Amino acid sequence: MFETFLQYPFLQRAMLAAVLVGLICALMGVFVVFNKMAFFVDALAHSALTGIAIGILIGVAPFWTALVFGVLVAVGVVYIKSKGKIETDTALGLFMPFAMALGILLLQLKSGYTPDLMSFLFGSVLAVSWIDLIIILVIGILSLGWLYTYYKDLVFMAFDRESALVSGIKINQMDYWLMVLLSMVVIASLQVAGIILVGAMIVIPAASAKNIARNFREVVVYSGIIGLVGSVTGMILSYVFDLSSGAVIVMTMVGIYLVTFVLRRNQ
Amino acid sequence: MKSILAVKNLAVRFGDISVLENVSFEIEPGDFLMILGPNGAGKSVLLKSILGILAYEGEVRVFGKDIKQARSRIGYVPQYIDFDRTFPLTVREVIGLGCGQTRSVAGCTHVGNMVKMVGVEDKIDSFFGSLSGGQIRKVLIARALVNRPKLLFLDEPLAGVDVVGEKSFYEMLAKWHREFKLTTVMVSHDYGLVSKIASKVLCLNKKMTCFGGPGSLGIREFELTFGKGVDLHVH
Numbered sequence: 001m002f003e004t005f006l007q008y009p010f011l012q013r014a015m016l017a018a019v020l021v022g023l024i025c026a027l028m029g030v031f032v033v034f035n036k037m038a039f040f041v042d043a044l045a046h047s048a049l050t051g052i053a054i055g056i057l058i059g060v061a062p063f064w065t066a067l068v069f070g071v072l073v074a075v076g077v078v079y080i081k082s083k084g085k086i087e088t089d090t091a092l093g094l095f096m097p098f099a100m101a102l103g104i105l106l107l108q109l110k111s112g113y114t115p116d117l118m119s120f121l122f123g124s125v126l127a128v129s130w131i132d133l134i135i136i137l138v139i140g141i142l143s144l145g146w147l148y149t150y151y152k153d154l155v156f157m158a159f160d161r162e163s164a165l166v167s168g169i170k171i172n173q174m175d176y177w178l179m180v181l182l183s184m185v186v187i188a189s190l191q192v193a194g195i196i197l198v199g200a201m202i203v204i205p206a207a208s209a210k211n212i213a214r215n216f217r218e219v220v221v222y223s224g225i226i227g228l229v230g231s232v233t234g235m236i237l238s239y240v241f242d243l244s245s246g247a248v249i250v251m252t253m254v255g256i257y258l259v260t261f262v263l264r265r266n267q
Numbered sequence: 268m269k270s271i272l273a274v275k276n277l278a279v280r281f282g283d284i285s286v287l288e289n290v291s292f293e294i295e296p297g298d299f300l301m302i303l304g305p306n307g308a309g310k311s312v313l314l315k316s317i318l319g320i321l322a323y324e325g326e327v328r329v330f331g332k333d334i335k336q337a338r339s340r341i342g343y344v345p346q347y348i349d350f351d352r353t354f355p356l357t358v359r360e361v362i363g364l365g366c367g368q369t370r371s372v373a374g375c376t377h378v379g380n381m382v383k384m385v386g387v388e389d390k391i392d393s394f395f396g397s398l399s400g401g402q403i404r405k406v407l408i409a410r411a412l413v414n415r416p417k418l419l420f421l422d423e424p425l426a427g428v429d430v431v432g433e434k435s436f437y438e439m440l441a442k443w444h445r446e447f448k449l450t451t452v453m454v455s456h457d458y459g460l461v462s463k464i465a466s467k468v469l470c471l472n473k474k475m476t477c478f479g480g481p482g483s484l485g486i487r488e489f490e491l492t493f494g495k496g497v498d499l500h501v502h
Contacts, residue, residue: 034354155360156364159350160345160364162345164364166318166338213355215356215357219355
């Protein structure tokens with residue numbers, strides 16, 4: 001089975017993409033979970049549909065328009081949050097359906113184009129190209145490099161923002177960077193998981209790791225391992241049973257979460 | 268002597284509501300300033316404004332500079348922290364946060380020494396979220412001191428600490444103040460502590476302030492400040 005699996009280049013690329021996205025999302029997810037930003041991730045993913053639609057309408061590769069639009073949304077979200085003029089939850093709750101609806105309407109403006117909404121919503125990992133892989137890798141190196149450099153500051157911010165500010169951490173600047181990099185990771189992961197499932201790939205590994213870790217470092221390590229194991233196992237299962245890869249990866253991760261929930265330490 | 272903390276005409280407003288007005292004072296190296304006042308007097312607001320957490324009007328200079336340039340030399344113990352009890356940080360990790368990663372760690376005290384100093388050495392590898400209120404205060408104090416600050420800010424540091432813990436805390440604080448010449452600013456509503464520990468006192472009741480050495484401010488003035496809000500301004 002594995003010989004067949006590995007003999008097709010498109011399957012090799014799909015597996016590589018799943019491994020990279022699984023790891024990158026899981027590690028970024030640690031700071032999403034501990035900053036209580038799961039809703040932000042969903043907003044970023046939903047906004048991608050508008051970005052994709054703009055690309056299709058103006059004849060530019062949808063990845064790039066989705067990336068630019070995602071980064072703009074990320075900056076806007078942090079700005080709204082920092083000003084505190086509107087409740088962030090309310091703003092995101094309004095923005096998410098707006099971005100989805102706008103995306104669908106924009107896609108309908110393109111005459112003669114029938115959008116494959118299923119692939120946008122749930123991913124199409126088998127269509128990943130070598131260029132896509134390089135883009136995922138570059139975004140992964142950027143985002144994980146940043147996390148590594150500012151690891152302790154990010155932990156401090158997630159734990160106690162006020163004291164982190166007093167200690168000299170530029171928390172507003174860090175918020176912008178975290179959201180911008182997160183938006184890039186979300187957009188780069190869409191081909192594997194799609195708009196609906198990418199949030200799960202980011203949140204579930206870290207939430208599972210939190211159940212069993214004895215300290216923060218273990219959360220990071222376990223989250224990375226769960227992201228990798230979930231992605232690879234999900235890819236193999238989706239191949240064996242001929243099912244949607246993104247959905248099977250997420251179901252595998254949910255299974256892992258349930259196991260860690262039973263084994264959890266903080267009861 | 269050059270002041271270590273100088274506040275001039277500080278005012279804080281939340282929308283249309285004035286919380287603090289015209290607060291001015293200076294403290295020198297080695298001083299122990301107690302900020303006293305009843306609940307809602309603006310004590311924590313004053314501290315958070317000095318620390319740059321809240322926006323204010325007026326001027327604040329710490330070590331003669333803007334607070335942003337002085338952060339590496341200050342320690343801060345908040346009144347409480349709103350944290351997730353399941354956050355998987357051990358006591359060792361929480362204290363270690365005070366050292367920072369992207370800033371210099373050369374001046375940091377060993378975490379093992381800090382837990383001994385505040386009396387939680389048996390909890391060093393426990394989850395921070397599993398500690399009692401008093402133990403949490405002690406760990407937060409250790410975190411504020413691990414970077415060997417020159418100026419320490421404490422916001423109601425004894426909330427949740429038992430009487431025995433309170434006594435040992437003041438002994439500890441007096442020792443640091445004496446041995447390390449640690450300039451300290453402490454918010455409290457317990458004016459019984461003034462004669463024991465403070466070298467300067469600032470009384471707040473929103474618009475009113477009084478400022479001076481503890482000897483020049485008797486119990487009557489404090490009672491008036493707390494009870495009737497008499498305008499005291501002693502320099």
